[in-house]
Amino acid sequence: MSVTSTTSQPNYHILSVLVQNRSGVLARVAGLFARRGYNIFSLAVAPTEDDALSRITIVVDVESTPLEQIVKQLFKLIEVVKISELDPRRSVERELLLATVRATCDDRGQVVELANIFEGKILAVGADAITVSLDGHPDKLDDFEELLRGYGIVELQRTGRVALPKLDREARLRAVKGKVV
């Protein structure tokens, strides 16, 4: 499952699915996608502020499948509590990338510079390779990955995106006053 720059086109949808934190829930969600022939682009699962709930962030490629049917089928799963579709233009998205890149003494400096430009981090340096990390908007990670490719990527791992709705202006102001719950 490779994440390519096509994700920046608006032909994908982000579903933020709040589920009961019980064993087998992820299998149910994944099984539903497989069984109904829907394609998952990326998937991230993690606990939320409420112990009883987890949030699954799913990026779906909906060129072939109507999103409405996916959402309705997902909602039929008993453990699914809430589904929000996040409009990429109205949400904040983040992802983490780890990459080990071929870098001998000669081009190590260039890779480090690249990481610095992107505000990434150097995690480990070896004789002929270097491991970097970058977190940020998935589009930024796409660009970084593309540039790293020139040096030779030994291993690369991305987390898949997580997202939350953007606060509107009023909510932002309230957030500043610390009133958002």
Add this chain to the structure above:
Amino acid sequence: MKMTGAQALIKALEMEGTEVMFGLPGGCILPAYDPLLDSSIRHILVRHEQGAGHMAEGYAHVTGRPGVAMVTSGPAATNMVTPLCDAYMDSIPMVCITGQVPTSAIGTDAFQECDTVGITRSVTKHNELVMSAQDLPLAIRQAFHIATTGRPGPTLIDIPKDVLQNSMEWHWPTDAEVIDSLPGYRPTMKGHPRMIKEAARLILESERPILYVGGGVLKARAAEALLELAELTNIHVVTTLMARGAFPDSHPLCLGMPGMHGTASAITAMQQSDLLVALGARFDDRITGKVSSFAQQAKIIHVDIDPAEQGKVRRPDVPIVGDCRLVIEEIVKAIRELLATGSTQADTSVWKSRISGWREQFPLSYEPSEPGEALKPQFCLEALRDSAPPDTILVSGVGQHQMWSSQYWRFDKPYTWVNSGGLGTMGFSVPAAIGAKVGRPEATVWAIDGDGCFQMTAQELVTASTERIPVKVAILNNSYLGMVRQWQEMFYEERYSEVYLSPDTPDFVKWAEAMGCVGIRVDSPEEVQPAIDRANSIDDRPVVVDFRVAASEKVFPMVPAGFGNDDLLLPPSQMARKEFLR
């Protein structure tokens, strides 16, 4: 009160109102079978776990109460997969209890271990592996709640052996606790008022309306409300395979079954309508034929409790999510209000006369057999129908005999027809008939089966004999896998591949007798009535009547797979006047 998990399980089943369960014990479920000895629940010991599942379905079909099945782990659980899937496709409320290897052995490939919850995940509405005895009562309550509310369906509770053996402190969760424990499960019951008004308006405005009635009407126990709606608006009704009996076949507004083997008038009325009021129906491919050419001029009102059915196949103009009974009642009320405030119903008289023309010209028909020719299956069904005591429940397997049963029977009451619609499970009828008879012991239960179907689950007649469940089975025996044969004849240039069974093996009469049933063979038309009379007079054991019928008989009308409903094939005797069907 302290008790074991097993005791808690049985007590919870009793508390949920379980009167009867179908099952077969084995290693991991053993602890649950001990407290069963002291329970009020009647247990019916099956000969194959698949039988237990279909019996539970048959029971649920005719009673409206959830069918309960209990089996052990591993192969027993995998044998339950077919009935679970069948119940899932046909929205049958059913609760299945499976044993599981002890918690310490899970994941070790232990004897009779399988990933039951994983295997059954996509064929249940919900399932759960219960890891603590303390959790059992809530899990059982959730299973019943989920199985019977919203769009009904099967649920499964998988219980490791040590969980059954461990002790727990009895606690019976309240309704509120159950609902709070399922924050993501809130079925919508009441339809949206604006949509209901819109539906009422459309119904009154349309000139060629049809009520397209599916199994959801029966699940919602909405037959009475439907009758009121149909009679108030004087709109014709089609009842799908899953809805036969939801509207009386004897009613002048009833057009019978639509779809692949529906009546010509039902198929054509849907095709030509300007408004389809879909009530608890799901636009199945067997109904629509080629979707792009299905009822092209029709607007759609779609009432269904499952939001995922709205727009899955055909985009509705008026989607109404809710319980069919409540929504139909609200629509009736809204129509009455509109009529009371001066609205009038559009003139449907031209439409009505077209429909009656189709009904007159294109009744169901078959060529009666000439003297000396083999029996016609339709003739047997008509004779069975005409001799059936009132309120007889008809249960069928899957194939030609199923279509003829639906076509030639007259269903005048709801819950008198049981069949496997969505999954099309051969072998369904014998065990489902047993379950139906257990649920409605006062009713005569006839299973109509094919010789192919019968050979899949016939051993459950041993269960029926030993448990004294006097069902009656009519085998329409044409020595073929008849429906497949029909397709090979029509679409594979009569190249018959692996469809011929055997004319005399097994000997169904001897087999029936060996299972403790009365066996009767019928070869000629004169023998039909005496055999049926004899079968109807026997009430102390199961009866099997082996009707030896013509192999070449085909089911008509037929919309070939992949074709549109305008391309339906009529019986050969009607084909010449097909042009009048528009």
